[in-house]
Amino acid sequence: MIPAIINQGGGKWAFENLAYILSESLWVDIQEDFGDLNYILCVDNDEINKIASFIPIDSIKIAADKRKIEERFNAFGVPRPRTIIPSNAKEIEAILSENDQLKWILKYPTGCGAINHRFIENVSQIPKGWPKPFLLQEFIELQRPEVYRLYCVDGEIFGFNARRFKDKNIKNPWVAHAQGAIYEYGESPDKEAVEVATKALISTGLYYSFGIVDLLKSQDKKWYALEVGTDGIYNYVDRDIENETLINEINERLAKAFWKRIGSPPWGINWKYRNQKYSTNLLDSGCASIDIKDGRS
Ligand SMILES: Nc1ncnc2c1ncn2[C@@H]1O[C@H](COP(=O)(O)OP(=O)(O)O)[C@@H](O)[C@H]1O
Ligand SMILES: [Mg+2]
Incomplete structure (x- = not known):
C-alpha cells in the first residue's frame, strides 16, 4: 500500500x-x-x-457545513443548542415570534473563525444573498464567553482546552482564536463532556479517524456540542x-x-x-x- x-x-x-x-x-x-x-x-x-x-470524505463535507452537522446531531440526539434549518424568511419569522423569549443567532453555515454569525430578532436583519437553507440557533448566554474543545484520533478522546478572551471585560460572544481568544489549559473534561463529544464525533463519522468537537457549558452546567471540525478540503x-x-x-x-x-x-x-x-x-x-x-x- x-x-x-x-x-x-x-x-x-x-x-x-x-x-x-x-x-x-x-x-x-x-x-x-x-x-x-x-x-x-x-x-x-x-x-x-x-x-x-x-x-472519510463525507465527514469532511459534513464538518464544513453547520446545516449538515445539525442533520447528524439531530439524527443521533447529540445534545446541542436548539437549532433549526428554515428554508425561507417566512419560517424564520414564525420561529422568532413563537420563541421570542430566546435569543437567536443566524449562523453563517459554511464559515469558520466566528465570521458573520449575528443575532437576529427580525427577518429584516437577514443580509442579502445569505446562503439557504438558513441556520438558526439558540444563543446560550454565558457569564464569560468561552468555548471548550476535545480532540479525537482513532476512537480516543484527548486534549481538553478552553478558549477565552484574555481580557475578562471583553464580552464578544463569538469566541474564536481568529477573533483573538487564546487557548487555556489545566481544566479536565467531566464524563458528560466526553460523552457529548463522543456522540458528536460518531454522528458525523469522524470518531475513527480525526476530529475535534467544540463544546459549550451552559450556566446550569449542561454540555452542548456546537460543532465538529477536521482536516481537509475546506x-x-x-x-x-x-x-x-x-x-x-x-x-x-x-x-x-x-x-x-x-x-x-x-x-x-x-x-x-x-x-x-x-x-x-x-x-x-x-x-x-x-x-x-x-x-x-
Ligand atoms: N449557540 C451558541 N450559543 C452561545 N455561543 C455560541 C453559539 N454558537 C456559537 N457561539 C459562539 O460563537 C463561536 C463561533 O461559533 P461556531 O458555531 O463555532 O462557528 P465557527 O465555525 O465560526 O467557529 C463559538 O466559539 C462560540 O463562542
Ligand atoms: Mg467554531
Missing part, C-alpha cells in the same frame, strides 16, 4: 504548512497523485468520493494552540492511526518526527478559510 498526503490545486497554499507538519509526523510525502491511503488536504478532483481517504483543525505537548500528541496519534491501516510504520519502535529539523514555529492559525463556494460542499 502506498500512502500519500494530497495537496493539489488552486487552494493548496492554505494547507502548505500543515502538509509539511503531516509529512514529518506521518513519514509520508506530499504528492499530487493519489496513493492507496490518502491524507487529503487540498484537492481538485471530481472523483474525490472514490479515493481512499483516511478521514478547512483544518487549528494547530496554533500554544501547547507543544498536545501538538506532539496529536501528531503521534495521527501517525499511528494512519499507519495502522497500512502496515508496519517506518519509524521503528518509538514514534518520532521524520527529520530532526521539524519546528513547531511553522504552526499557523488554523482557520484555513477556504471559502466554500455554494455547490462545492
